[in-house]
Amino acid sequence: MPANAAAENALGTIGTVCWTVQLIPQIWKSWRTKSTEGLSEWLVLIWGFSGVTMGVYVIIEDLNIPLILQPHLFGALSYLSWAQCQHYERKRTRTVSVAMYAAVLVLSAGFEVGMIFAVKPAYNSGNTRPVQFFGIFSSVLIALALLPQYWEIYKHKEVVGISVMFMFVDMLGGVFSDLSLAFKTQFDVIAAITYSLVVVMDGVVLICAMILNPRARRRRKRLEESLGSDDTAVDGHASSSPVCHGSSLHLGRVERRSQHDGSESAPPQDHTKARENDGKERDIEKSPS
Numbered sequence: 001m002p003a004n005a006a007a008e009n010a011l012g013t014i015g016t017v018c019w020t021v022q023l024i025p026q027i028w029k030s031w032r033t034k035s036t037e038g039l040s041e042w043l044v045l046i047w048g049f050s051g052v053t054m055g056v057y058v059i060i061e062d063l064n065i066p067l068i069l070q071p072h073l074f075g076a077l078s079y080l081s082w083a084q085c086q087h088y089e090r091k092r093t094r095t096v097s098v099a100m101y102a103a104v105l106v107l108s109a110g111f112e113v114g115m116i117f118a119v120k121p122a123y124n125s126g127n128t129r130p131v132q133f134f135g136i137f138s139s140v141l142i143a144l145a146l147l148p149q150y151w152e153i154y155k156h157k158e159v160v161g162i163s164v165m166f167m168f169v170d171m172l173g174g175v176f177s178d179l180s181l182a183f184k185t186q187f188d189v190i191a192a193i194t195y196s197l198v199v200v201m202d203g204v205v206l207i208c209a210m211i212l213n214p215r216a217r218r219r220r221k222r223l224e225e226s227l228g229s230d231d232t233a234v235d236g237h238a239s240s241s242p243v244c245h246g247s248s249l250h251l252g253r254v255e256r257r258s259q260h261d262g263s264e265s266a267p268p269q270d271h272t273k274a275r276e277n278d279g280k281e282r283d284i285e286k287s288p289s
Contacts, residue, residue: 004183011180012066015195018173019070023077026166030084038161040152041085044078046145051075052108054138054194056115060123060131061188067177071138079104135190139197146201158216159209167205174198 030036054071083101086092092100119130153159177195181188 003185008180008183009064009066011176011183012064012070015173015175015177015180016066016070016073018169018176020073020077022166022169022173023074023081025169026163027077027081027084029163029166030081030088034088036081036085036089036161038152038156038159039081039085040148041082041089042148043145043162044081044085046141048075048078048082048104049108050138050141050145051078052112053134053141055112056119057131057135057138057190059116060120061135061191063188063191064180064184067180067191070173070177075108076105079108132190135194139190139194142194143197143201146205149205153205153208153212156216157219158212159205160216162205164206164209167202167209171199171202171206174202 026039030039051071051074055068055075058068058071079101082104083097086100087094087097115134119134123131149162152161174195174197178192178199181192181195
């Protein structure tokens with residue numbers, strides 16, 4: 001395909017926009033629900049660092065400006081989502097979470113700048129292996145980062161916690177970034193592998209959401225129906241309990257009646273004892289002093 005700088009920048013810009021806003025639905029969802037359950041903190045942390053390593057690669061390779069901006073924006077938003085995991089899931093205070101976010105940004109920026117200055121001289125002298133390492137390593141990180149998320153999906157038996165819109169927009173970003181490389185003067189294989197991995201692995205999450213989430217909804221519905229039938233059975237048992245209650249009332253009446261009868265027979269015993277005592281007193285009076 002012939003080189004076309006305008007098409008390259010246009011498609012790269014669309015891909016950058018997608019990868020800029022892709023994490024916003026996830027960040028918004030986590031903030032709105034005040035929960036990151038089901039979202040792997042390792043996913044967003046590793047993705048954040050993959051943006052750093054990819055940043056080294058795209059700057060040294062001097063790709064178009066949108067593709068240079070993309071990994072940095074992607075990394076910053078990934079780290080922000082990671083900070084949310086620290087606050088909502090790890091129950092760290094907001095101050096600590098913000099401090100951790102700022103610290104990881106500073107460390108990542110320092111690492112990237114240091115690696116650029118370390119690798120640039122070798123690249124200028126014709127040794128491209130160091131910069132290729134960063135590009136390949138970024139691809140590996142992006143692929144490995146989704147493994148903890150796959151585990152979360154397996155554990156919950158559905159895609160929960162992670163925004164499906166986030167995955168979809170992320171996949172679109174990979175598609176447009178791939179297309180932008182097609183119009184570059186020299187096709188960048190490593191960048192293409194990185195973007196294609198994003199498309200494939202995001203697609204796996206979307207397929208899991210389409211298959212597992214309806215199953216999970218049906219499973220919860222069956223559980224609710226079974227609980228409803230159990231509640232009905234309990235209500236039926238409760239409605240039959242007055243018969244037993246009536247029997248206990250009858251027994252209570254019998255016991256109270258027997259106690260009442262016993263209390264009525266008590267006075268004659270008391271009168272008899274009184275007469276015996278009077279007789280004893282009269283005998284004492286008649287006896288000679």
